[in-house]
Amino acid sequence: xxxxxxxxxxxxxxxxxxxxxxxxxxxxxxxxxxxxxxxxxxxxxxxxxxxxxxxxxxxxxxxxxxxxxxxxxxxxxxxxxxxxxxxxxxxxxxxxxxxxxxxxxxxxx
Amino acid sequence: xxxxxxxxxxxxxxxxxxxxxxxxxxxxxxxxxxxxxxxxxxxxxxxxxxxxxxxxxxxxxxxxxxxxxxxxxxxxxxxxxxxxxxxxxxxxxxxxxxxxxxxxxxxxxxxxxxxx
Numbered sequence: 001x002x003x004x005x006x007x008x009x010x011x012x013x014x015x016x017x018x019x020x021x022x023x024x025x026x027x028x029x030x031x032x033x034x035x036x037x038x039x040x041x042x043x044x045x046x047x048x049x050x051x052x053x054x055x056x057x058x059x060x061x062x063x064x065x066x067x068x069x070x071x072x073x074x075x076x077x078x079x080x081x082x083x084x085x086x087x088x089x090x091x092x093x094x095x096x097x098x099x100x101x102x103x104x105x106x107x108x109x
Numbered sequence: 110x111x112x113x114x115x116x117x118x119x120x121x122x123x124x125x126x127x128x129x130x131x132x133x134x135x136x137x138x139x140x141x142x143x144x145x146x147x148x149x150x151x152x153x154x155x156x157x158x159x160x161x162x163x164x165x166x167x168x169x170x171x172x173x174x175x176x177x178x179x180x181x182x183x184x185x186x187x188x189x190x191x192x193x194x195x196x197x198x199x200x201x202x203x204x205x206x207x208x209x210x211x212x213x214x215x216x217x218x219x220x221x222x223x224x225x
Contacts, residue, residue: 031212042202042219050212088152095206099152
């Protein structure tokens with residue numbers, strides 16, 4: 001059974017500081033996704049990582065994938081309030097997504 | 110990007126009744142769609158894969174007779190929750206890749222089901 005583990009599950013960030021969310025998974029996969037979910041809303045796609053060593057950046061967010069270590073990271077640079085949300089990683093096996101538990105991020109002043 | 114819609118966005122039904130949720134791909138054809146369920150404060154769990162023109166495939170532990178899936182056209186999949194009970198109250202989200210070989214999936218806005 002595929003396991004996808006995210007940590008931390010809760011992250012209180014101070015504005016302006018940097019943080020990292022980790023996503024470990026238990027099976028071989030070259031495809032990993034990061035999503036953002038705001039309360040009461042569906043998922044917003046952040047990054048699609050399709051190969052070992054993939055790195056993608058958008059604004060204050062940067063995601064990377066190490067398929068050998070079965071690890072992806074989501075790095076947040078200089079956190080701002082607008083980044084408060086729940087972040088999910090998901091691993092693709094045969095186009096079916098298995099999600100991590102989610103990391104609830106709260107950014108405080 | 111591709112757009113997936115869901116209808117209704119919210120529905121309240123009484124225990125024992127059935128409710129249908131629609132998932133539509135608006136600007137692409139989807140031979141495959143996926144149905145997920147999300148309980149409050151939890152992650153998304155895949156329920157089933159909806160295949161156009163053939164039977165849906167259900168994940169382990171999901172009752173196929175309770176959650177009926179019909180993928181009658183290349184742009185529409187429906188999920189019917191039969192004989193709904195309060196424990197079926199959840200956020201149901203569908204997704205679809207915009208082409209058979211695409212790795213990117215597009216998520217619908219979700220349907221909040223409350224069973225009283």
